[in-house]
Structures are given as C-alpha cells and as structure tokens.
Amino acid sequence: METRCINTIRTLAMDAVEKANSGHPGTPMALAPLIYTLWQRFLRFDPSNPLWPNRDRFVLSNGHASMLLYATLHLAGVTSVELPDGRRAAAVSLADIKRFRQLGSPCPGHPEYGRTAGVETTTGPLGQGCGTSVGMALAARWLGQHFNRPGYGLFDYRVFAVCSDGDMMEGVTSEAASFAGHQRLSNLCWIYDNNRITIEGDTDLAFDEDVASRFRAYGWNVERVDDVNDTQRLAQAIERFEAETDRPTLIIVTSHIGFGAPHKQDTNAAHGEALGEDEVRLAKLSYGWPQDAQFFVPDGVREQFAAGLGERGRRLRKAWDDRFAAYCSSHPRAGEELMALQRRQLPKDWAAALPVFASDAKAIATRNSSGKVLNAIAARYPWLIGGAADLAPSTKTTLSFTGAGDLEAASAGGRNLHFGVANTPWARSSMDCRCRACARSAPAS
Ligand SMILES: Cc1ncc(C[n+]2csc(CCOP(=O)(O)OP(=O)(O)O)c2C)c(N)n1
Numbered sequence: 001m002e003t004r005c006i007n008t009i010r011t012l013a014m015d016a017v018e019k020a021n022s023g024h025p026g027t028p029m030a031l032a033p034l035i036y037t038l039w040q041r042f043l044r045f046d047p048s049n050p051l052w053p054n055r056d057r058f059v060l061s062n063g064h065a066s067m068l069l070y071a072t073l074h075l076a077g078v079t080s081v082e083l084p085d086g087r088r089a090a091a092v093s094l095a096d097i098k099r100f101r102q103l104g105s106p107c108p109g110h111p112e113y114g115r116t117a118g119v120e121t122t123t124g125p126l127g128q129g130c131g132t133s134v135g136m137a138l139a140a141r142w143l144g145q146h147f148n149r150p151g152y153g154l155f156d157y158r159v160f161a162v163c164s165d166g167d168m169m170e171g172v173t174s175e176a177a178s179f180a181g182h183q184r185l186s187n188l189c190w191i192y193d194n195n196r197i198t199i200e201g202d203t204d205l206a207f208d209e210d211v212a213s214r215f216r217a218y219g220w221n222v223e224r225v226d227d228v229n230d231t232q233r234l235a236q237a238i239e240r241f242e243a244e245t246d247r248p249t250l251i252i253v254t255s256h257i258g259f260g261a262p263h264k265q266d267t268n269a270a271h272g273e274a275l276g277e278d279e280v281r282l283a284k285l286s287y288g289w290p291q292d293a294q295f296f297v298p299d300g301v302r303e304q305f306a307a308g309l310g311e312r313g314r315r316l317r318k319a320w321d322d323r324f325a326a327y328c329s330s331h332p333r334a335g336e337e338l339m340a341l342q343r344r345q346l347p348k349d350w351a352a353a354l355p356v357f358a359s360d361a362k363a364i365a366t367r368n369s370s371g372k373v374l375n376a377i378a379a380r381y382p383w384l385i386g387g388a389a390d391l392a393p394s395t396k397t398t399l400s401f402t403g404a405g406d407l408e409a410a411s412a413g414g415r416n417l418h419f420g421v422a423n424t425p426w427a428r429s430s431m432d433c434r435c436r437a438c439a440r441s442a443p444a445s
Helices: 002-020 026-042 063-075 094-098 128-147 165-169 171-182 211-217 231-243 277-287 301-330 332-342 366-378 436-440
Strands: 057-060 079-082 088-090 159-164 188-194 221-225 249-254
Touching: 002 026, 002 063, 002 094, 002 277, 002 301, 026 063, 026 159, 026 188, 026 231, 026 301, 057 063, 057 128, 063 094, 063 159, 063 301, 128 159, 128 171, 128 188, 128 332, 159 165, 165 171, 165 188, 171 211, 211 221, 211 249, 221 231, 231 249, 301 332
Parallel strands: 057 159, 159 188, 188 249, 221 249
Antiparallel strands: 079 088
C-alpha cells in the first residue's frame, strides 16, 4: 500500500504536467517517497483543520516541484473553506489537479500562500522557502515561550522544509541557515534533495562544495539518506531530528530526478517540461501502473492517508482544542491575547500611550521620535518583535522597556532580534506579519 500511495503521487504529477504541457515532473517523481513518509508517519497536521495553530509547518522551498505538494494535499483530503452546509470543500480536488497551471486554479505553477489550504508560504524563488522556514521555527519557539504554562503545552510545532540544489546555491539560504544554527532551532528540519541536477545540467557545472561540512560548521546536525526510496532510512533520519534538542537538522537525501522514466531519469530533461506521452507510459510501466490510466487513484490510497496522517492529526488537534479551552479558563488574558494574534487583531490598547511631539523649532530627529513611538506601541503589543540588521542603535529600533529583552536561544520569548548583517527576507515571516501582501493573502479559516 505504501508503494501504491507513492506511485499515485508520482503519476498524478506526471499526468498533471502532461495535461498542462508545462511544469516540473521529475522532482515529484523522485521525492514522492519522502513526502509520503514525512506526512504519513510524522507530520502533525489535521487535514480537516489546516489552520490548527499547533500544526507542524511544511514548506516546499523548491516550489517548482509543486505537484508533489498538490498531489499530497489531494490524497490526504486536506480541506479548505467551510461550505454553507457546514461541509468543507477539498483544498485540491482531482478536477483542480487536472487544471494544474491554469488561470484561477488552486494549483498554480508554484505554491501560493492564501490560494490553497495547506500551502504555508509562497515559494518559487529558490532560497525563499528555506529562509521563511527559519522565521517560522523562531516563531514556534517564541509562541511556546510566551504562551505555554505549566500543564498547558500549547506550542511545540516543528517546521519541515524540502529544498533542492538550487536552494543550496542561493545566498539567502546560507544566511538563514547560519542564523538558525546560532539560534539553536532544534524544531527546524530541512531535507535537501541531493539529485545533482539543475536546469543547465549536472551540478558539477557550478557547485562542488561540501554541503554537509558547511552545515556542520553552522552548528547543524547533519543526517544522510543514500536512497530516497528507502523509507525506513528516511524515517530513522527524521526520528533523529526529533531527538535533537539544541540544533537544527539537515537531512541530505540522494534521489533520482525523473525516477522510473527510462530515457530521462537523472537528466535535466526531467526537470522542467512534460515527459512526453511515450515516456510517461514507460514510467508507468516501470511502476507496474496501468499505462493508459490517467489521474488514477487506486482503491485504498485515500483511506491509507486518512488512517495515518488524518487519524493522528485529528487526535492531536482535538486534544489541543480541549487543552486550549481549559487554558482559556485558567489563563483568560493569555487566551484572549492568543485569539487576537490568530485573528490578526491588534491589542485593544495598543495606542494608549503614544507620545505627542510638539511642532516647534526645537526639532527631534525622526528616528528618535520613531523609536519612542515604537517602544510605546511594543510595550502594549506583546507579539511585536523586531530588529534592524545590526543597525538598531542607529535606527533607534531597540525595544528598551522593562522585560523586552533579546530573542535568543536562552531567552526565546525576547523581543529584540539580532539577526546580524543579513538580507533577511526570512525574518519577515513569522506569525503575524502585517505587511499588505500577507494581510491580502491571509487564508480563510
Ligand atoms: C532565485 C531563483 N533563481 C532561478 C530560478 C529558476 N529556477 C527554477 S528551478 C531552478 C534550478 C533547478 O535545480 P534544482 O534546484 O536542483 O531543482 P531540481 O532540478 O532538482 O528539481 C532554477 C534555476 C528560481 N526559481 N529562483
């Protein structure tokens, strides 16, 4: 049944790319065993409630392999918005998969946050998902530190990001990984698809660094799995990640792009275009699949996901809901705060102590007035966290009120984030980004 589920992901991806005559079949074909193992055996995620606050986050940083995620969201029965009769529609139906890459489809070429339930962040520009995942892991730890109370462990979710050779080449990935190591984010797991193929050909063209040594130097735990089809080894590596307590984990997995396609496996021809009818048939033959069937989901596959991921996620989410209800009785203020955060509402009194500056000849530098305003707001806005790329003394963005503190591994509930001299698209990612883009794309709950 495991093989059947994995091959269903592979063939749905191949068929969707074939129908669209555009997209990336090779990496979903290669990584199907990985996503199956991770989601089915480990991910704490309730398909019937994809916004449950303590869910594990899954990020596909190599967003071009989007069919890997869409096929899984479909088979796992992830639901989206609530219909008028209380039922919930599928986040990705089989009909949606048949409309892969078409205008308005929940299955765009690259995953887009806010368009498809179960897509935790927009990816496509390589490196971006890696970076964002660091912000997510930092947020998870902050939430735990801020909201957990004795007897009420509300937040302990993990963040998994799948990344590719291209991600590893991108500079932002290095910045984010270095910072994650510094912050000792043991709730963060990256899984690197080491297939040694990019668009122009073999990675030898441009990339011979020792990735494992680089990440060890960043302070990460590094695991290796020599064959992505060995789901036992994959599971063991993920278990070792789960046992880590003070450093992030990188799992380097060797895979074969276009796995099973006799003429295209291990070549860049499997990267970014439809395989072609004949090659698809031959790949299906190699899986023992009916060659003429398209978008075929065999009996038992959806049920298998429901019995594994679905059952585990439902149980965990329900236990969390009960715990949160009790938490709200014992700690009503914190409970309200958490609800406001989830709803992206500002605290009621956030503007109660705003300073007023006289408009007179004795001017005050705007960075100084800005710093005072920021502090006046932040003192009443517990989840306002920030930093300034090593410039806080200059930009006056340090939060200096009593209890603000630094956000470090040893003080994970702090408010000042020292992220160094970094480019930081990743720092903008955590739990309550209020930029226009995020506000626009907030998923319907
Ligand atoms: C920042 C950025 N530059 C370039 C691209 C275009 N692009 C898409 S995939 C890719 C590389 C593909 O190689 P790899 O990352 O190893 O993915 P795989 O072929 O294994 O799926 C490139 C250069 C991109 N998506 N993002």
